Amino acid sequence: MPFSQACENNKEPILAELKNIFSDSQQVLEIGSGTGQHSVHFAANLPHLTWQASDQNSYLTHLNARIELVGSPNLLPAFGLDVTLDWPTSRISPMLDGLFSANTLHIMSKAMVEAFFNGLGQALSTTANVVIYGPFNYQGQFSSDSNASFDQWLKQNNPESGIRDIEWVIKLAQEQGLRLQSDIEMPANNRLLHFRRC
Numbered sequence: 001m002p003f004s005q006a007c008e009n010n011k012e013p014i015l016a017e018l019k020n021i022f023s024d025s026q027q028v029l030e031i032g033s034g035t036g037q038h039s040v041h042f043a044a045n046l047p048h049l050t051w052q053a054s055d056q057n058s059y060l061t062h063l064n065a066r067i068e069l070v071g072s073p074n075l076l077p078a079f080g081l082d083v084t085l086d087w088p089t090s091r092i093s094p095m096l097d098g099l100f101s102a103n104t105l106h107i108m109s110k111a112m113v114e115a116f117f118n119g120l121g122q123a124l125s126t127t128a129n130v131v132i133y134g135p136f137n138y139q140g141q142f143s144s145d146s147n148a149s150f151d152q153w154l155k156q157n158n159p160e161s162g163i164r165d166i167e168w169v170i171k172l173a174q175e176q177g178l179r180l181q182s183d184i185e186m187p188a189n190n191r192l193l194h195f196r197r198c
């Protein structure tokens with residue numbers, strides 16, 4: 001099964017924030033669940049809510065294998081969700097009041113990031129918490145040498161990938177009625193952004 005050491009390293013610090021942010025959330029959708037290590041860990045440790053994993057179709061076999069093997073009753077089998085295609089609205093809870101996505105915005109092209117925010121703006125209820133985890137730039141500057149090297153590496157793999165400016169991400173969120181509540185420093189030069197719509 002695909003395995004991410006980064007997920008193992010960051011899952012506890014992220015969970016510590018999610019316990020607070022999602023304390024009054026009931027239905028959380030995860031976009032770009034990847035290996036599913038976050039999905040199984042967060043669902044098991046946030047038993048008051050339902051966690052819906054998702055990813056592009058090509059990831060689903062391995063993702064659902066992990067969910068079947070070590071998932072908890074409040075973790076739903078992952079479905080296919082590509083932010084640039086029609087979102088599977090019939091499978092998304094009409095009461096969706098939480099969204100989580102880790103390490104996705106720097107993989108997606110800018111057009112995909114725009115599609116991500118347009119889609120979640122339509123999928124979310126009027127009251128909702130959105131958590132986005134990953135590296136970000138501030139005023140066009142990398143926040144560390146390692147993030148600058150990471151950005152170079154990303155662009156070698158795909159010229160359309162790259163670490164995003166936080167100001168742009170905040171603007172896209174605002175257009176969907178989401179206000180930044182906190183921008184939390186995390187280990188390894190990552191950030192955890194909490195947006196809320198209410």
Ligand SMILES: C[S@@+](CC[C@H](N)C(=O)[O-])C[C@H]1O[C@@H](n2cnc3c(N)ncnc32)[C@H](O)[C@@H]1O
Pocket residue numbers: 004007031032033034035038055056059081082083084101102103104107108112
């Ligand atoms: C670096 S992985 C992160 C996986 C996991 N969230 C983690 O933190 O380890 C990037 C993820 O973004 C997803 N992704 C990329 N483009 C996407 C798109 N257009 N729609 C949905 N997910 C996408 C990939 O499929 C992959 O799961």
